[in-house]
Amino acid sequence: MSEPVLKIQDLSVSFFDRAGEAKALSGVSFDLEKGQILGIVGESGSGKSVTMQAILQILNSEGRITGGKILFKGEDMSLWSPQKVRAFRGKGCAMIFQDPMTSLNPLLTIGKQITEAVTLHTGKRGREAYQRAVELLTLVGMNDPERRMKQYPHELSGGRRQRIMIAMALASEPDILIADEPTTALDVTVQAQILELILEIRNKLGMAVIIVSHNLGIIAEVCDEVLVLYGGSVCEKGTVQDIFYHPRHEYTKGLLASIPNGQSRDRLKPIGGSPVNVRHLPAGCAFCPRCEEALKICLTDKPQTLEVSPGHIATCWRNDPEYRQYLENMGKEAHHD
Amino acid sequence: MTEELLRVEHLKKYFPKKVNGKTVISRIVDDVSFTIRAGETLGLVGESGCGKSTVGRTILHLHTPTGGKVFFKGEEVTARNIQRLRPSMQMVFQDPYSSLDPRMTVEDIIGEPLDVHHLYKSRADRREQILELMSYVGLNPDFSGRYPHEFSGGQRQRVGIARALAVHPDFIIADEPVSALDVSIQAQVVNMFEDLQKKLGVAYLFISHDLLVVRHISSRVAIMYLGHIMEIGNVDEVYDHPIHPYTQCLLSALPLPDPDAARARKRIELTGDVPSPLHAPSGCPFRTRCPYADEQCATACPGLTERGNDHAAACWKF
Ligand SMILES: Nc1ncnc2c1ncn2[C@@H]1O[C@H](COP(=O)(O)OP(=O)(O)OP(=O)(O)O)[C@@H](O)[C@H]1O
Ligand SMILES: Nc1ncnc2c1ncn2[C@@H]1O[C@H](COP(=O)(O)OP(=O)(O)OP(=O)(O)O)[C@@H](O)[C@H]1O
Ligand SMILES: [Mg+2]
Numbered sequence: 001m002s003e004p005v006l007k008i009q010d011l012s013v014s015f016f017d018r019a020g021e022a023k024a025l026s027g028v029s030f031d032l033e034k035g036q037i038l039g040i041v042g043e044s045g046s047g048k049s050v051t052m053q054a055i056l057q058i059l060n061s062e063g064r065i066t067g068g069k070i071l072f073k074g075e076d077m078s079l080w081s082p083q084k085v086r087a088f089r090g091k092g093c094a095m096i097f098q099d100p101m102t103s104l105n106p107l108l109t110i111g112k113q114i115t116e117a118v119t120l121h122t123g124k125r126g127r128e129a130y131q132r133a134v135e136l137l138t139l140v141g142m143n144d145p146e147r148r149m150k151q152y153p154h155e156l157s158g159g160r161r162q163r164i165m166i167a168m169a170l171a172s173e174p175d176i177l178i179a180d181e182p183t184t185a186l187d188v189t190v191q192a193q194i195l196e197l198i199l200e201i202r203n204k205l206g207m208a209v210i211i212v213s214h215n216l217g218i219i220a221e222v223c224d225e226v227l228v229l230y231g232g233s234v235c236e237k238g239t240v241q242d243i244f245y246h247p248r249h250e251y252t253k254g255l256l257a258s259i260p261n262g263q264s265r266d267r268l269k270p271i272g273g274s275p276v277n278v279r280h281l282p283a284g285c286a287f288c289p290r291c292e293e294a295l296k297i298c299l300t301d302k303p304q305t306l307e308v309s310p311g312h313i314a315t316c317w318r319n320d321p322e323y324r325q326y327l328e329n330m331g332k333e334a335h336h337d
Numbered sequence: 338m339t340e341e342l343l344r345v346e347h348l349k350k351y352f353p354k355k356v357n358g359k360t361v362i363s364r365i366v367d368d369v370s371f372t373i374r375a376g377e378t379l380g381l382v383g384e385s386g387c388g389k390s391t392v393g394r395t396i397l398h399l400h401t402p403t404g405g406k407v408f409f410k411g412e413e414v415t416a417r418n419i420q421r422l423r424p425s426m427q428m429v430f431q432d433p434y435s436s437l438d439p440r441m442t443v444e445d446i447i448g449e450p451l452d453v454h455h456l457y458k459s460r461a462d463r464r465e466q467i468l469e470l471m472s473y474v475g476l477n478p479d480f481s482g483r484y485p486h487e488f489s490g491g492q493r494q495r496v497g498i499a500r501a502l503a504v505h506p507d508f509i510i511a512d513e514p515v516s517a518l519d520v521s522i523q524a525q526v527v528n529m530f531e532d533l534q535k536k537l538g539v540a541y542l543f544i545s546h547d548l549l550v551v552r553h554i555s556s557r558v559a560i561m562y563l564g565h566i567m568e569i570g571n572v573d574e575v576y577d578h579p580i581h582p583y584t585q586c587l588l589s590a591l592p593l594p595d596p597d598a599a600r601a602r603k604r605i606e607l608t609g610d611v612p613s614p615l616h617a618p619s620g621c622p623f624r625t626r627c628p629y630a631d632e633q634c635a636t637a638c639p640g641l642t643e644r645g646n647d648h649a650a651a652c653w654k655f
């Protein structure tokens with residue numbers, strides 16, 4: 001396989017303030033391949049947005065990368081000059097946010113904003129930049145693009161604004177498109193259209209996409225690979241089928257059991273307790289206090305990350321070969337009885 | 338069959354709106370009718386702005402209805418008797434962060450409706466009722482002296498529900514009660530709603546745009562579009578055999594947490610935008626986006642007609 005576009009190696013990020021240290025990420029690793037759509041799931045506070053901020057190097061002043069590396073096309077980004085980092089934001093990696101209204105300038109026309117983005121990233125000016133802006137609007141499925149160019153953001157529906165945001169992100173022809181909860185503010189029918197659009201441009205342009213969401217339905221719809229985060233650690237990563245049909249971490253299993261599946265009306269199985277506080281991480285597995293299947297060792301020792309099947313990794317003691325051997329022996333004994 | 342608890346007949350709520358100095362009428366809820374039986378849950382779904390919350394608020398006279406009638410246990414709800422009826426009809430709001438007074442302890446938040454309606458004999462009785470309500474909704478009674486900010490989103494939602502339950506309602510309107518919560522916490526709150534219904538026999542109008550949660554919790558469901566109910570009936574009937582093109586489209590867009598099924602199914606694409614309630618189309622409200630619409634659809638609004646198996650739809654074509 002060719003080199004991944006993005007390689008995150010053992011990344012740790014903490015926020016330091018008067019209250020002490022908040023370990024937002026503790027040793028997160030994953031690869032993003034060219035043309036791949038990676039979904040990141042996890043509950044509020046699990047570190048999804050901080051991971052994106054670390055990649056784009058836009059952590060606020062209290063936040064610091066305390067360990068690990070981020071490699072873009074094999075290059076260690078921590079060695080880059082500020083100019084190179086700035087060029088990366090946009091050309092290397094563009095981001096779209098949950099609420100397009102906060103990222104669009106209400107006082108400028110759509111046309112002005114997109115042509116500015118085109119000029120900034122490609123150097124194209126005047127007629128040429130205008131042409132490219134119209135092309136981008138067409139690419140994101142806006143009907144009547146010439147008219148749209150003259151409109152202001154408030155004249156458009158939420159779904160159209162999100163399309164404009166995507167058009168602007170594409171102006172630089174980025175290698176990576178990051179979408180942090182891109183459809184949370186949208187209705188289901190519009191959400192479906194935006195997800196369809198993301199799939200379509202990935203197929204057309206071959207860029208890698210990271211979609212952050214806590215809606216498992218959205219992840220199942222569009223992602224190739226899925227990363228599950230809990231309390232700043234990776235629980236599990238695998239293909240969308242691995243994660244939804246053969247989960248190997250108790251947190252993933254818990255998440256899947258807690259949503260209605262649209263078929264049975266059996267009682268939902270919530271995950272008990274409340275999310276871990278990253279200011280007071282437990283000594284062992286971060287999920288241990290809420291885990292119904294916890295072993296003694298989960299309380300005291302961090303689980304290792306293991307490849308449970310090709311390309312499918314999980315960080316749970318229950319996958320430990322010794323433990324599985326023990327289970328098997330138990331099974332055998334049960335048969336002898 | 339269980340008794341009818343709430344009957345909504347041709348409910349209308351119009352808001353006047355100033356456009357370029359002229360006052361025009363915005364028809365937010367237009368001719369909505371349904372019934373809810375004691376102890377059952379009616380789900381109300383539809384996209385943002387279609388008028389779901391306005392239906393809820395108008396039933397409780399938080400908005401004065403522009404037209405139509407609401408009957409509660411056979412008695413017509415009016416501006417005069419709403420004060421007396423309100424303890425039996427409660428509302429729980431979407432946002433667990435802004436709907437609780439941050440300066441009040443949880444004990445006083447839950448106790449407030451008891452104070453308003455004089456529902457205790459002594460201070461000790463008041464306190465006892467509050468602690469019982471807390472344990473009902475799964476809150477640790479030891480935390481009664483705490484303030485809302487010391488609780489998580491799911492716990493705050495429980496406080497809001499305990500407060501609604503304080504006056505022993507027969508009917509609760511729950512307006513997006515789980516939307517702001519993480520999935521694992523959502524499940525806890527959904528289960529709690531179900532448990533309370535089993536234990537206390539409360540009926541719910543459960544407003545949500547999460548179609549999966551609505552299917553799970555409801556016995557019946559109403560699909561709303563631009564102030565109108567397009568389809569209503571038994572939840573499995575409507576989800577498995579949708580009649581109205583809008584319902585079909587909505588269900589086909591629902592993100593399924595099952596990758597193979599999600600990829601295999603066919604989506605029905607909707608073109609255009611929801612019209613503004615200020616420029617609602619003549620005839621069927623959905624006709625401007627409906628692939629099957631013809632002249633008939635533009636001339637008259639199709640009312641809900643019964644299609645059998647507790648299932649009604651408002652469509653000329655199907
Ligand atoms: N500026 C900050 N100062 C202190 N802690 C922070 C800061 N930003 C984030 N954190 C902490 O880092 C952790 C991860 O936050 P992050 O925003 O990545 O969560 P998330 O997974 O994106 O959640 P959500 O689903 O709510 O968006 C949280 O515990 C959060 O409290
Ligand atoms: N008091 C009011 N005065 C004028 N217009 C109002 C008022 N309350 C609501 N509206 C309008 O009525 C429409 C429907 O609002 P409503 O809150 O009932 O929708 P909803 O279906 O609950 O949407 P959501 O899913 O976003 O909560 C909106 O366009 C809103 O602006
Ligand atoms: Mg976030």
Ligand SMILES: [Mg+2]
Nearest residue numbers: 389390391512
């Ligand atoms: Mg509402």
